[in-house]
Amino acid sequence: MPLPDSPGRKQHHIRQLNVQGYERPDGLWEVEAHLLDTKPYRSPNHEKDGVDAGEPIHQFSLRITLDLDFRIHRVDVSMDDIPFGICRQVEANMKRLEGLQIGPGWLKEARDRIPRKEGCTHLMDLLNPIATTAYQSMHTALEKHRQSLPVPPAPPIINQCHSLSSHTNVVRVKWPEFFTGTRS
Numbered sequence: 172m173p174l175p176d177s178p179g180r181k182q183h184h185i186r187q188l189n190v191q192g193y194e195r196p197d198g199l200w201e202v203e204a205h206l207l208d209t210k211p212y213r214s215p216n217h218e219k220d221g222v223d224a225g226e227p228i229h230q231f232s233l234r235i236t237l238d239l240d241f242r243i244h245r246v247d248v249s250m251d252d253i254p255f256g257i258c259r260q261v262e263a264n265m266k267r268l269e270g271l272q273i274g275p276g277w278l279k280e281a282r283d284r285i286p287r288k289e290g291c292t293h294l295m296d297l298l299n300p301i302a303t304t305a306y307q308s309m310h311t312a313l314e315k316h317r318q319s320l321p322v323p324p325a326p327p328i329i330n331q332c333h334s335l336s337s338h339t340n341v342v343r344v345k346w347p348e349f350f351t352g353t354r355s
Contacts, residue, residue: 190300192308203234204297227252241273261291325349
């Protein structure tokens with residue numbers, strides 16, 4: 172269902188975000204996020220002679236390599252289009268994420284490792300969609316591993332959103348052993 176019409180408005184900015192997950196032959200996983208910012212009009216930039224309409228203001232890529240425990244093994248950054256020449260100085264700082272485990276509290280730890288003045292707001296903003304894409308990419312492999320255990324634990328996705336709350340019909344049907352609602 173599309174959003175309702177909103178007549179009379181004027182577009183000022185376009186941000187395109189593309190995040191994809193990949194399984195590697197060595198058992199590790201990669202999640203790549205690509206961010207592209209443009210404007211539908213020529214915009215000022217004090218280091219360049221402006222930025223033409225449709226030309227990138229920001230064009231970044233961030234790749235995280237991780238294992239099934241969500242431990243980050245490698246971080247790669249590409250900052251192809253930047254508003255200021257010094258922006259690229261933060262690329263190496265993103266390596267501080269290596270060794271970090273994606274899970275509860277991980278975004279706070281990431282920000283502790285890379286304080287605002289040593290990072291890039293836009294690269295750091297990619298971490299949340301990278302994490303959710305990692306889970307979506309690895310879900311089948313994680314579920315297969317979970318089910319192979321002698322006593323499978325509750326899937327970690329239970330109680331992470333309304334539809335997957337332990338009292339819902341979704342959990343009752345998909346994981347009846349972890350259902351906590353009223354049985355009819």
